[in-house]
Amino acid sequence: MRKFFYIxxxxxxxxxxxxxxxxxxxxxxxxxxxxxxxxxxANMISMGCKNFNVNVIVVEENIINISxxxxxxxxxxxxxxxxxxxxxxxxxxxxxxxxxxDTFVNVYTNN
Numbered sequence: 001m002r003k004f005f006y007i008x009x010x011x012x013x014x015x016x017x018x019x020x021x022x023x024x025x026x027x028x029x030x031x032x033x034x035x036x037x038x039x040x041x042a043n044m045i046s047m048g049c050k051n052f053n054v055n056v057i058v059v060e061e062n063i064i065n066i067s068x069x070x071x072x073x074x075x076x077x078x079x080x081x082x083x084x085x086x087x088x089x090x091x092x093x094x095x096x097x098x099x100x101x102d103t104f105v106n107v108y109t110n111n
Contacts, residue, residue: 032084034104034105036099036100036102036104036105036106036107037104037107039100040066040077040082040099040100044066044068044071044077044078047071047076047077047078048071048072049070050068050070050072051068051069051070051071052066052068052069053066053067053068053069054066057083061085061086061089062086063084063089064083064084065081065082065083065084066081066082066084067080067081067082076111079111080110080111081109081110082099082107082109083108083109084106084107085105085107085108086104086106087101087102087103087104087105087106091106091108093108095110096108096109097109097110
């Protein structure tokens, strides 16, 4: 299952790297396979995010960042940048705060 998640996340991030992505609110659909990352994206959508910017920032470690490019409201979920890191990779960046984690990923923000 872990391998499937990383492959899915890598393919998702690879397709959208350095691009803006428009995602419409879809109920009961897992976008990434990770409850944590899906929750972050669901919160972004529910707060009015209309367009996501997804970038692979460290390809060999599958680290991506996600931010909202176009939103209705400017609050935590739509103004923050989120970093998705595979759960088995430790990060030593004191400026990052853990938003959530699950079996697959740890999600951080710098806000």
